[in-house]
Amino acid sequence: MFKITFIGAGSIGFTRRLLADLMTVEAFRGNIEVWFMDINPRNLEMVRELCQMDMDKNGADIKIHATLDRREALKGAKYVINCARIGLLEGFVTDVEIPLKYGVDQCVGDTICIGGIMYGQRGIAQILDFCKDMREVSRPDVLFLNYSNPNAMMTWAANVYGKIPTIGLCHGVQGGEQQIAHALKIPHGELDFIVAGINHQTWYLQIKHKGRLISGEELLAAYEADEDLRENEKVRIDMLRRFGYYSTESNGHLSEYLMWYRKRPEATKDWISLAGWSNGETGGYLRVCIEGRNWFETDFPNWLKEGPKSFDKGDRSSEHGSYIIESLESGTVYRGCFNVMNNGSISNLPDECVVEVPCFVNGSGVSVTKVGGLPLGCAAVCSQSIWVQKLAVEAAVNGDAALLKQAAMMDPLTGAVCTTPEISQMVDEMLIAGEEWLPQYKKAIAAAKEYFKSGKVLPTKEYEGAARLKVRTVEELAAQKNS
Secondary structure, rough: OOOEEEEOOHHHHHHHHHHHHHOOOOOOOEEEEEEOOOOOOHHHHHHHHHHHHHHHHHHOOOOOEEOOOHHHHHOOOOEEEEOOOHHHHHHHHHHHHHHHHOOOOOOOOOOOOHHHHHHHHHHHHHHHHHHHOOOOOOOOOEEEOOOOHHHHHHHHHHHOOOOOOOOOOHHHHHHHHHHHHHHOOOOOHEEEEEEEEEEEEEEEEEEEEEEOOOOHHHHHHHHOOOHHHHHHOOOHHHHHHHOOOOOOOOOOOOOOOOOOOOHHHHHHHOOOOOOOOOOOOOOHHHHHHHHHHHHHHHHHHHHHHOOOOOOOOOOOOOOOOOHHHHHHHHHHOOOEEEEEEOOOOOOOOOOOOEEEEEEEEEEEEEEEEOOOOOOOOHHHHHHHHHHHHHHHHHHHHHHHHHHHHHHHHHOOOHHHOOOHHHHHHHHHHHHHOEEEHHHHHHHHHHHHHHHHHHOOOOOOOOOOOEOOOOOOOOHHHHHHHHO
């Protein structure tokens, strides 16, 4: 018997899916204790009710405990899964909308770019509190599985400053593998991949089909021959063409991590499409998150009527969390790409950073492979982001506004669009907007407020972005579902 705790359990998508994945392991169905914790009592209760329905209708002998008390939820926990969005959607709105006033057009804004940097300031302040509680009340061998973004920054802070063994988990690698298989018209199970880099900027370094190496030129030709991919993955294809390797993350995500694709409104449209939010839509992920929240509130009774999640092994998702826990508990071997402290795994990236590399799990623990050096261009792209991450992590831990502004200046897209005075003012404005979630910046926020009273404020503009779609109403979502 062991205890698993979900922090930010009100995140319906991840919580319900990950718990169903765990329940595909028959040995866990009556032998684990499950706790949900969230700060939103309504979301928490709705998710608990849905997940308890899944348990009851699948015959799992587990009663889910739900609480607003984080320490109670963490007491005695062996595994802690973090799905929390610190600052809620209200904070996410400021991560996207304030930068638009300064011309910074993001698709997501949760990894780097100015939105990801500020999201990290909120998240790190909280994750260090999570770690303090785990050190004090969880099991001594507790393992922290972090799904929250910015994943590399959060995982870095938890390991180095939180002093809790932490693995960052993401599904970008798995999604990219499936897309590559589709492009090559080869079943995914026949392909073997070596993948390494940093979260959301990881590279498919080697792809083999039954022992035959597939070259970058062959992969590029496959992508260019596919009409849908050619239209919707223009940034990823351009990076493949120029750097020789394909990147794990979606077109929209990747476009905002680099200085070349979103810095001029008239040029941005050349690199994105509106086929789906992840193809580059301005504020696309924010839009679908707002729609999802509103729709969940409305459609919750129908979720209950639709019946339970399947606990069949064939319905298990590719999310790593359940496989890691199963392997640690049973001794079975699992291989996946996780976010871990580098410590020499990628030889031409800093030891102190967080990298996403192949790892193996069994009953003895998690083993990190030694990848060697990345191709020089790929290492250069990752290195620039790593310096942004390091500055942002140190800023968040110490409440250092100077380091925070340096992180923003070093960010590729932010630096491509804004001058240094504009960046300084934008950070001040975002600090003020996030005051509730940024206790470490009390002095800096007070100074920022004085600046905005000074009469020396730089002008900003009303800018919707290069490719903004409106948030659909509940009625529009209902009509689409019923069409």
